[in-house]
Amino acid sequence: MDGHGLASVIHRAAGDPVLPGDVTARARDLGPLESPLIWLSLASAAVAVLAVVVALGYRRRVRRWGCTAFGVLLLLAAVTALNSYVGYVRTSDDLARLLQRGPGAVHLAGRLLDDGREAPAPASASAPHESAGTAAAGQRIDVVDLPDPAHGIPSGSTYVILPPGYDTDPARRYPVVYLIHGYPFGGPRDWLTSGDAPGTLLALQQANVIAPMIVVSVDMTAGNPSTDWECLNVPGGPQLESYLAGTVVPAVDRRYRTLADRTHRALGGMSGGGFGALNIGLHHVGEFATLVIALPYDDLNDSVGILGGNQAAIAANTPRRYLPAMEFPAPISVMLAVGTGAPTDVTTAHRIAGELRARGQEAVVHAERGFNHTWHTARATLPYLLAFADEGFRGSPTTS
Structure with a gap:
């Protein structure tokens, strides 16, 4: 058992966590609706x-x-x-x-x-630690408005899930996992509802699988959830990549007790948010040491039009093109989670993992049997993604 007392999880040599059956069964369960x-x-x-x-x-x-x-x-x-x-x-x-x-x-x-539970209300910028909602068993969920007019981002709602004990141990700092919703018509609350991130975090922590961490569900809609932004810096439009890396991350580090270094920071997402996490993570290796991606893809495909035919921007934002020749100034670890019922996802995940390994980086593919390109898969694989992130956090020295 290591310094965090995490005895309930055994790790395969390849880095794919083996989790307690009650945790994985819970994540696979269907909700009443x-x-x-x-x-x-x-x-x-x-x-x-x-x-x-x-x-x-x-x-x-x-x-x-x-x-x-x-x-x-x-x-x-x-x-x-x-x-x-x-x-x-x-x-x-x-x-x-x-x-x-x-x-x-x-x-x-x-x-x-709406019964009002787990429905946070926005916290003001001047009161960054104001409670915006209370989740079960000591969790706190804040929602923070982080407008950034310079990058074309209006007001929005970024959700911050704080672990039990955050308010009672003021000396402790925490690693952070940033999660991005899908596109189009997705939103940051999706990871709290469809993705069940609060419940999954609690189940993992209660089973002593992970150490407490902060999870941030980022609003990457740019005020227009119907548009398939793909988390890009859009020519003449919102600069979503710059917003996440340059505005959201520093704001979270200022407002909350984070371990503010790359080795204690992970970036993830599902589907379109997974593409964004891969693309932004590869562009910002200096900010994120771990990527945890559900339902991945590495090509803009039908969304290429959002870049308005700018060939340089298309090439710079297509990991399938630039990853084979990419140089890594620092090492990264990547988990790609898919459902076996979506063969294209499986093929894509193995292709991305192969390219990463060819560049000397750690890459793990986790396949969940019987699921497709849906929120079921994202929810069922989230425990593995968070445990993988935790594995990276625990292997990193504390620098802040």
């Missing part, structure tokens, strides 16, 4: 209504109301089936926060459904 029973029940009800309409179709009122009910039930079945597959809305709280993004009556319905 993800159950296939919901859409199966709705689909069955739609079929039953259709049968009634067919049997009593000669009655105009039955036909009119029956067809309407059939359509509504079929739509709800389709939506809930999609959610069961993707894993975006786990609980009624998740649904409430999703509805609150909508206008008018939809927003009001979300407000009524």
